[in-house]
Amino acid sequence: MDRHQIETVVLAVLASMLKREVDLNTSRDNTPQWDSLKHIEIIFAVEDELHIEFSEEEMATLDSVANIVDLAITSHAT
Amino acid sequence: MVDMTRTIDCKAETTIQTALRRFDAQAVLFSPRVSRLALSELQLPPGDRRLRVNVWRNHAIEALLPLMSRYCAYGGWQPDFRLGDYDDTLIFANQHEADAELLWLNSRRFLAQTSFADWSKWLEMRLRVLRTSTVAPIILATWCDDEGESEALQAIADSIPAVFFADIAGASAEAAVALLDLRSAQLAGTPIGKAAQLVLARKLACHWLPATLLPPVKAVILDLDQTLHSGVLGENGIQGVQLTTGHAAFQRHIKSLQQRGIFVALVSRNERTDVEELFTQRQDYPLRWQDFSAIEVSWGDKVAAIERIANTLRIAPDSMLFVDDNPGELANVAMQLPQMHTVMAHTDASLTLQVVQFYPGLWRWKVEADDAKRIQDLGANAERDALAKKFTAPDEYFRSLQIALLYRYNAQEQLSRLADLCNKTNQFNLALRRFNQAELAERMSSEDTCVTSVQLTDRFADSGVIAVVVAERNRERLVVEELCISCRALGRQLESTIILLALRDMPIFTGCREVAFRVQHGPRNTPALNWLGRLLDRVESPLPGLHAVPAQRLLDFVAVEGISLRKG
Numbered sequence: 235m236d237r238h239q240i241e242t243v244v245l246a247v248l249a250s251m252l253k254r255e256v257d258l259n260t261s262r263d264n265t266p267q268w269d270s271l272k273h274i275e276i277i278f279a280v281e282d283e284l285h286i287e288f289s290e291e292e293m294a295t296l297d298s299v300a301n302i303v304d305l306a307i308t309s310h311a312t
Numbered sequence: 313m314v315d316m317t318r319t320i321d322c323k324a325e326t327t328i329q330t331a332l333r334r335f336d337a338q339a340v341l342f343s344p345r346v347s348r349l350a351l352s353e354l355q356l357p358p359g360d361r362r363l364r365v366n367v368w369r370n371h372a373i374e375a376l377l378p379l380m381s382r383y384c385a386y387g388g389w390q391p392d393f394r395l396g397d398y399d400d401t402l403i404f405a406n407q408h409e410a411d412a413e414l415l416w417l418n419s420r421r422f423l424a425q426t427s428f429a430d431w432s433k434w435l436e437m438r439l440r441v442l443r444t445s446t447v448a449p450i451i452l453a454t455w456c457d458d459e460g461e462s463e464a465l466q467a468i469a470d471s472i473p474a475v476f477f478a479d480i481a482g483a484s485a486e487a488a489v490a491l492l493d494l495r496s497a498q499l500a501g502t503p504i505g506k507a508a509q510l511v512l513a514r515k516l517a518c519h520w521l522p523a524t525l526l527p528p529v530k531a532v533i534l535d536l537d538q539t540l541h542s543g544v545l546g547e548n549g550i551q552g553v554q555l556t557t558g559h560a561a562f563q564r565h566i567k568s569l570q571q572r573g574i575f576v577a578l579v580s581r582n583e584r585t586d587v588e589e590l591f592t593q594r595q596d597y598p599l600r601w602q603d604f605s606a607i608e609v610s611w612g613d614k615v616a617a618i619e620r621i622a623n624t625l626r627i628a629p630d631s632m633l634f635v636d637d638n639p640g641e642l643a644n645v646a647m648q649l650p651q652m653h654t655v656m657a658h659t660d661a662s663l664t665l666q667v668v669q670f671y672p673g674l675w676r677w678k679v680e681a682d683d684a685k686r687i688q689d690l691g692a693n694a695e696r697d698a699l700a701k702k703f704t705a706p707d708e709y710f711r712s713l714q715i716a717l718l719y720r721y722n723a724q725e726q727l728s729r730l731a732d733l734c735n736k737t738n739q740f741n742l743a744l745r746r747f748n749q750a751e752l753a754e755r756m757s758s759e760d761t762c763v764t765s766v767q768l769t770d771r772f773a774d775s776g777v778i779a780v781v782v783a784e785r786n787r788e789r790l791v792v793e794e795l796c797i798s799c800r801a802l803g804r805q806l807e808s809t810i811i812l813l814a815l816r817d818m819p820i821f822t823g824c825r826e827v828a829f830r831v832q833h834g835p836r837n838t839p840a841l842n843w844l845g846r847l848l849d850r851v852e853s854p855l856p857g858l859h860a861v862p863a864q865r866l867l868d869f870v871a872v873e874g875i876s877l878r879k880g
Contacts, residue, residue: 250352271374274499278375278506279348290495 240284240306244299247279261298276302286310324647330357331646334386335639335656341386342666346510352378356385363525364392366407368442369416370400372501376513383517387672389526391517402438410448412524415439417454418503428461436468439475447750449474449524453516455481455491473727473753476677478520480504480512487511514670522672528736529653529673530631531575531605532566533621536587538637539657539664540599545582550590555597558661563598565665570603572676573683575690577606577621579634584609605690614641615648625690626799628738628836633671635664680729682776689800692772696804706805710874714771715806719764719814720880722756726765730780733796740797740807742840743830747782747794755793760785764814767880768801775800779810783827785820791858792829795840807843809871816866817879828860 235243241258248256252267262268268276277296281287286309288296296302333356340350358381367373377393384391394408400421422431435452442450452469456462462479469477484491493505504512537544540563543553555563570576576599580587587609591601601607606624608617614636622629630651636642637657646654655671657664668674676683696713703709720726731749734741747755755761766779778801782794797810815821829844831854841853848859871877 247349250349271378274375274496275348275352275378277496277499278509279352281506282347283349287495290498293496293499 235284235310237303237307240310241299241303243283244280244302244306247276247283248299251276251279256299258299258303261300263297273297280306284310327647327650328643331643331654332639333357334654335642337382337386338656338667339658339663341383341514342663342670344662344666346514348379348506348510351382351510354382356382358385359388359390361389361526362392363389363412363521364394364408364410365412365414365521366410366448367393367395367414367416368399368402368404369396369414370398370421371416371418371503373416375500375502376509376516379510379513380517383514383670383672384521387518387522387526389522389672391521402435402442404442404445407445410446412521413442413446413448413450414521415442415450415452415454417452419454419456420503423457428456428464432461432464432468435465436471439468439472443472443475443750447474447748447754449476449748449750451476451478451520451524453478453480453520455479455484474731474749476520476524478516480508483515484508484511518670518672519675523675523677526673527631528676529574529633529671530627530736531577531621531625531633532569532668532674533577533579533618533632533634534566535634535636535638535641535657536578536580536582536609538659539635540597542659542661545586545590550586550593553590555594556661558663558665560596560598562661562665562668565669567598567603569674570687571684572679573686574674575605575625575627575687576603577608577625578604579608579614579617579621581611581614582609605687615645618645618649618652626739626802631736631738633668633674635668678728680732680776682729685774685776686800689773689775692770695772696770707873710872712771714769714876715804715874716769716876716878717806717810717813718767718769718878718880719817720767721762721764721818723763723765723880724753724756726777727752727756729777730763730765733777733780733798734794737796737798738834738836739799739838740795740802740840740843741834741837742795742832742844743793744832744834744837745782745794745830752780752782755782755784760820761793762818762820764818766810766814768806768810779814781811781814781818783815783818783820785824788823788825789860790815790818790821790824790827790863792827795829797840802839805872806875808847808869809875809877811843812866812869813871813877816869821863821866824863826860826862827866828858829854830858832856 245256251272284306292305337354337356340354466477469475481491489507489511490505491508492503494503497503541553541555541559545553566576606621629649633653634645635655635657642654655667700709727749730752734747752763756763761784764781765777768775768778778798780796784791784793833856844854
């Protein structure tokens with residue numbers, strides 16, 4: 235999968251889980267709906283859709299669309 | 313002025329739309345690999361029935377709740393979870409009244425500190441403490457490291473009334489997913505992994521909670537073409553219709569339901585002789601013609617056919633599940649019999665199998681010996697009817713039938729069956745109290761109360777325990793708090809013998825001057841009300857409340873001759 239495809243999946247997951255429009259600048263800081271419960275739902279759904287697994291350390295850093303996309307690309311490549 | 317036609321049309325349209333949305337959702341909800349994304353996008357209207365569940369926990373359940381909500385909506389109910397704080401001590405602080413109590417426990421937190429033997433002993437004590445503070449059913453949801461420990465927890469649950477063990481490890485293993493994933497434990501607040509969360513959310517919402525809280529589904533009515541096989545009998549012929557691997561598995565599952573006391577019926581638009589011939593010739597079909605307790609094959613209306621099946625089985629439509637591949641047919645049934653459960657059969661029968669396997673209300677915590685007797689008992693009715701035509705005098709008929717009634721008092725070992733009777737009986741249920749195991753156990757152990765069970769056998773079948781009578785002594789009055797007779801035992805003129813002898817032989821009856829029957833009106837308990845009306849010598853149906861007869865009336869009662877009466 236290329237970056238664009240991964241971005242599309244990540245944005246689709248976030249839009250569905252948060253029930254609002256999202257873009258590449260969406261982060262936990264600027265999105266009140268992105269609470270700790272949604273956070274775990276988002277991470278698990280991204281993992282399932284992209285068939286990847288983040289490490290425990292990585293999970294702690296996935297606080298924005300950009301970070302999720304970057305780490306997903308890395309995970310996908312390995 | 314309200315346009316009634318328009319209102320009715322809108323209601324019908326909403327019913328149809330809801331039904332169609334449910335059928336569409338089946339592929340997502342019951343997929344072999346459920347997608348969280350697809351699940352979160354499902355739009356199902358919330359169920360009408362709200363049920364309160366107290367959650368006592370020492371790890372997070374929050375991640376499962378949004379997953380469960382879709383399954384609950386599909387099942388037509390809405391849970392109201394009241395989450396307690398994380399508490400390893402199970403102190404049960406701030407307990408509110410609820411319909412069920414769920415203990416959601418991470419066993420690892422305990423077993424890191426103590427042995428399994430010590431923990432299980434302590435857990436049993438905490439369960440007993442909770443049992444004394446509420447009569448609501450309790451579900452213990454946790455996991456053990458090996459089968460022996462799971463069996464030990466099961467034994468503890470079995471030893472306390474209305475306590476059920478939800479074996480989380482067993483459910484994950486059955487679904488072939490790893491239970492734990494320590495990678496996400498800190499973030500999720502639980503060591504339960506993401507795949508297991510999906511499995512357990514479905515298990516909780518479709519099996520464990522409905523089996524505890526919802527009325528059970530007692531019969532499955534099946535369409536034939538494109539449901540039990542692929543193809544159309546009228547077009548493809550007996551050898552042309554295909555029993556795919558999925559259809560064979562589906563038929564085997566249906567057969568297993570029947571062995572668990574759930575009636576199976578067939579409704580099909582076909583020529584009856586063709587369908588009968590199909591089941592004769594197709595020896596590869598796991599289901600046989602005689603497996604169906606009711607068969608309706610004609611070109612007529614399916615709703616009318618289903619109503620006839622309901623009559624034959626003596627089961628109301630709200631306790632029946634209809635499976636058909638035609639969404640139009642299903643929508644029509646949903647509109648005309650809105651209380652009936654409906655499932656759409658898919659081209660891929662393995663998906664239909666999954667939907668039926670997880671259909672809320674079909675799964676049971678335990679299969680009682682009496683459950684399996686139900687099918688055989690109904691099958692014997694034709695023979696009983698034939699015998700009834702031979703005799704005009706009731707005593708001759710009873711003698712020829714070799715009817716025996718066995719009365720048992722405060723039989724703790726029958727708790728599960730008696731609670732089932734209280735909760736499943738609709739027609740001959742006078743007070744509709746719906747006692748559960750805990751409430752019955754309480755009444756069995758108190759000096760002022762008594763619970764009597766009645767078992768019925770005849771030369772054709774052992775019907776098992778068919779009646780429960782619960783009474784309480786209040787000075788010189790015996791108050792009948794609950795009175796249920798299974799529909800299986802109705803129509804044999806045995807009601808007065810069953811009830812009055814059960815009451816008369818209760819130890820708390822001695823010295824009573826009158827017996828008062830508690831009455832509540834329900835949608836279908838006219839047979840019970842009519843019986844009491846006759847006892848009270850009244851034409852009209854007794855109103856809700858208490859209705860007394862002199863105790864002497866029971867003492868003077870003479871049982872119908874020809875019946876063997878025993879006390880256990």
